[in-house]
Amino acid sequence: MTSTVTAPAEAPPGAGGRERFFGLMQRHGATAVLVLLVAVGSVSFSSFPTGDNLGNIAITSSFLATVALGMTFVIITGGIDLSVGSVFALGGVLAAYGMRWGSFAALLLPLAVCGAFGLVQGLLIARVRLAPFIVTLAGLLGARGLLLSISNEGATTYLIPHGSLLARFGQGSVLGLGYPVYLTLALFAAGAVLLQRTRFGQCVYAIGGGEDAAQLMGVPVTRTKVLVYVMSGLLAGLAGALNAARLSSGVTILGTGMELDVIAAVVIGGTLLTGGAGSVSGTIAGVLLLGVIQNLINQIGDLSSSYQQVVSGGFLAVVVVVQTYLSRVQRLR
Amino acid sequence: MADPLLQVSGIVKRFTGVVALDRVSLDLAPGEVHALVGENGAGKSTLIKVITGVYSPDEGEVRLGGRRVEFGTPLDAQRSGIQAVHQEIGLVPSMSVARNLLLGREPRRRFGLIDFGRMHSEAALTLKSYGIDVDVREPLRSLGLGAQQMIALARAVSVDARVVVMDEPTSSLEPREVDTLFGVIGRLREQGISVIYVSHRLDELYRICDGVTVLRDGRVVHQGSLAELDRLRLVSLMLGRDMSEVRAEGVTRFSGAHDADGAPVLVAGGLTRRHVLDDVSVAIRPGEVVGLGGLLGAGRTETAKAIAGALQLDGGHVTVAGVNLRRGSAAAAIKAGVALLPEDRKSEGIIPTLSVRENIALAALPRLSRGGVVSDARIDRIVDTFMKRLRIKAAGPHQRVAELSGGNQQKVLIARWLATEPRILLLDEPTRGIDVGAKAEVQALIDELASEGLGVLLISSDLEELVEGSDRVVVLKDGTVVGELAGGDLTEEGIMSTIAQVEDG
Structure with a gap:
């Protein structure tokens, strides 16, 4: 070898520290704010740091979190899944409907249908190359329609009887945390490994970072994209089924607008809407942050809970501004 | 000559009636570095795309190691051992160097989990063997273009490659990086890997290529050993023009000096941005072509951007026709008549x-x-x-x-x-990646514009172009002006020694 290429050639020394700090902010900003908020909440409201209250935040957040896990994968590939709210509700109704064949069928039916729903969306997006926004918007309407037809325009509410295996799982708890919380944690652990430590995860990042390049580098782009939408459908269906188990019935009006909360949580968690960057741990922080904000506003009591939306929205705007700024700084250096 | 490794014969490719390739054949011996040259539109890109599986030919066949191959996708071609390094780097900028290098081939432990420790050490080792010393954990985009290109190349050849197609691999490399690249090509040759090398830089072709195929209008107009073909003849084959015509005009199409007189139309003084530019000053008179010389990363592009208001500055001023421009405002610069042609x-x-x-x-x-x-x-x-x-x-x-x-x-x-x-035209690498004929036309155009009274700032990595096109050349090094050459001092050697001189001191 005659010479050596040393890089980064243009990066001045000393910029590294600031650089690293910005990177950390991008990835763990949500966690930092979450810790801060919990600390402030604990000092300000005696009713906030109780086991009951925190357990409540955990269980209500767990369903949103499960859906957001799938959404994280979708968004990292540079896509979007608007159908999750409807699929979530569909999963709940299907679970309650499936109870007539027992608890296992009640769990399998929503998984099968919602997974298939994701598969069709994924094929349309990855193979037919339609825009994810449009395909999943159609999915949002389609899943809602399917749900209404099963429930006779919402007139029939199917129940999940108390004492059934599914209901016991949805409602039971151990150590102050509901069973679904543990399942969600397990799913996130598996999701983190899948995203960070497997070739599939690398492909997800590569597609979001540059789809054409990924294609040239031999990444199975179509297959990977189909799979993330299948995952998203499966997880939304599962979350819906568990939520129905907790409520003892398949409620048809659930999940309207949920996709926006889910996207907000994922983005607040540091995943870039443009794809290519993000993490599962950030998403969990994003979900909890939304949950804690809602809970704290309820604690304030005389403040209308409608403000929760305002605060969450404002927070999302701030996060996106900061993200944009950070990635611009990183690119400009 | 040994049995050819790659045999392309009688390829015809049509696009909606237009024949892009007309019975093109090409044999590649193991370990041969073969130059593929021609003007844009001659069919080079199409031929490469046929070989790498992007297009399938309408007629003709491709044989690899004696066996006929038909690629449906680039992936098929890659699996058969035909790798391509594209002009636009086909990597993912947001991912780390190691991930880019080993994507799809990550070392794994049990349960299919990626072993990051081994991945990083393997990546570092591979890159080191190609003379690239970078932190493989850093995102790819944090590297310079040249280093990125080298990594793309390292990725291509570290997958069991038998034929590597390089499409203008040096267009964003510094001279020393070019040396590294040629070192790598030399090693490929020893391993019996064949290279198809596409470039517009004649020097490079003569340095490393054995054979040559000249395409023009979709047809092979010359094929043979490169050493037996002199430069002028090569240029004339590519252009399809008379030898005498080429000789008379030279390779560049600059006429020489311009009548530049009067007060400078542009004065940029003390342009400073931390770590990027340090007190850079340039003045351009109407009708003058001022060149900016220097290596990649010397601050040439940044100077042009600073003048055009497209780079935030810590200090300095830009004056156009006596009017001071608001700093960092591209709109103000455009309004004042500054036009930037980006790199x-x-x-x-x-x-x-x-x-x-x-x-x-x-x-x-x-x-x-x-x-x-x-x-x-x-x-x-x-x-x-x-x-x-x-x-x-x-x-x-x-x-x-x-x-x-x-x-x-x-x-x-x-x-x-x-x-x-505009009054000022800032041209950043205006002829990069375009063919010889178009290059000459663009050069002639620059000349013409200057003689009409436009002030031109010319940035070019092509020293010949810089010397022949400019009236003066300001040489930059690490963000500062290290010299200015004009008149008889303005030679390729002069620029190089100005750069080198400072390196010693």
């Missing part, structure tokens, strides 16, 4: 999905409209004028720019800025 025309210049007409009219729209309403007739007039004047080869003003050749895209960009009637 990366793909991402910063042309809008490929729009037509030639729309691309040309874009920057001039404010001038062509009255009360926010744009006059179609005036646009047509201007577009027509510039398409004729710059000899833009397009089916018509409504053809999409993406369908034009690189040289014509560049002309569209120049036309866009000329339509704003």
